[in-house]
Amino acid sequence: MSYASSGEFKRDASYIPDRITKDARTPEHGPTDGRMWPVEPGRYRLVAAKACPWATRTLIVRQLLGLEDVISLGLCGPTHDERSWTFDLDPGGVDPVLGIERLQQAYLARFPEYPKGITVPAVVEEASGEVVTNDFPWITHDFFFEWREFHRDDAPDLWPADLRDEMEPVMQRIYTEVNNGVYRCGFAGSQEAYDAAYDRLWTALDWLEERLSTRRYLMGDLLTEADVRLWTTLARFDAVYHGHFKCNRQKLTEMPHLWRYARELYAIPAFGDNTDFDQIKTHYYVVHRDINPTQVVPKGPDLSVWTS
Template identity: 85%
Template sequence: MSSAGEFKRDASYISDRITRDGRRPEHGPVDGELWPVAPGRYRLVAAKACPWATRAIIVRQLLGLEDVISLGTPGPVHDERSWTFELDPGGVDPVLGIERIQQAYFKRFPDYPRGITVPAIVDVPSGGVVTNDFPWITHDFFFEWRDHHRADAPDLWPADLREEMEEVMQRVYTEVNNGVYRCGFASSQEAYDAAYDRLWTALDWLEDRLATRRYLMGDALTEADVRLWTTLARFDAVYHGHFKCNRQKLTEMPHLWSYARELYAVPAFGDNTDFEQIKTHYYVVHQTVNPTQIVPKGPDPTVWLEPHGRG
């Protein structure tokens, strides 16, 4: 939090990457260790309540990596230490044998100094965390795990659109994905007002963009859509009220709303969107925002099943 009351996200993550044969990756920095792609070796730990983690779950399914990278799903709440596996029998992850993801972090870094976050990829043989750098996790699922994609996997990073897509994703991240948090966690009126204006400027830009195209980058689904989706899915249920992003609901923005419903109809998106877990996480964990921890009953999730009318 800045001195002016503006929310500042800690963007320091474990920079290790999993690459084909453990060699230099096709794109991006090499600031940490390189690990080799190996089917069955790694476990993705990702809570469906968390928007950053849900990205990785969706991309894993879109690419057909379910039998290659296993999935552990913590429950919707966490304490000051970390996310826990309360949804699993006995509260223990059945593959890693741990009660909280913190144990995998400490297995490799006993004095790990930063936040214990999801998504995280864990090396199953050692039980230690490999990386929690969420943008690179999904990027590398596409580029580095290509040999294990299913035959009809979508091209989430089309070469001819990549430069523009990077710009779109950066704006989506700073102004929308993180923008709702700047609104919700602002601790001064001035910081909130500025965050609110920035968020709605970006949402109006997206509404206009989707008036003339099916997906963010054109006619085909890309990583950019995955990154925007997790915020849209949480907007009316959480961000509109809980984070005071209340100029309009998603359901009141016709192009964004029909686009979001079309994505929800895709199994990788809809199957991994759990509105009860989402609401429980935000309304219970954020006690400074919602000190009563009361979880609202609405909105009605069946509206997501209405025809999107987009062909």
């Protein structure tokens, strides 16, 4: 974690800038300072964790687009130590395709002196065992734009051409104010930083509550990438962020339009299948020892409300 002098939490948002694109072309949008890898079915493995909100985005989009047989999946367990995410869910604690115990091994296979944290999601080349990219916003972007010929026939249009100009500022506000906003609250290093983060978060959530009072999804009647990005924070809100991160003005269940919207998303298999509340709670309450030194995981909240 990094803090400004004011005690405000600062996220390190620099990632491996490589992209996987059709014919290894240089794309029109996004980072182009890294290596371009070609789209090739069976070549890559997505390594993710259902505990992590950033990784869950990639799990949802991969399933929505029908890429399960094109890009394989390795899942890490819900907790990690200072070194790396690990494959606790696999027999013997070893990923059955990559043959590694720690995701760190894929990073070091390519960058022996890799200086940053080992993050999920990460795309790994199966044959070499080397990490390709961990740049999560562009992983899902490229799943849609670069892997199109492998999408299932009824895959949703997650980036409708006529809505993209409107989507971009909506997604940017969701990222800065909501996705990252809960972390600014939870990891604030001073009362002043926490108070400012809290006010920013709830200003954004009130904006979303109002926006969803007149539309089914964030962009209207169509499910888009914007909904995927908001969902991962909403799914964790009552279980983790409300108490653990002190985002406690209201629960999600007390905001009628956001709650209706969240329950509708949860009923879509790609969202519900990739949301594991037990793993989510275990991750936050066990890994964040500076916030929860006892590592006690709460039994609540009652999760039956998602399906009742």
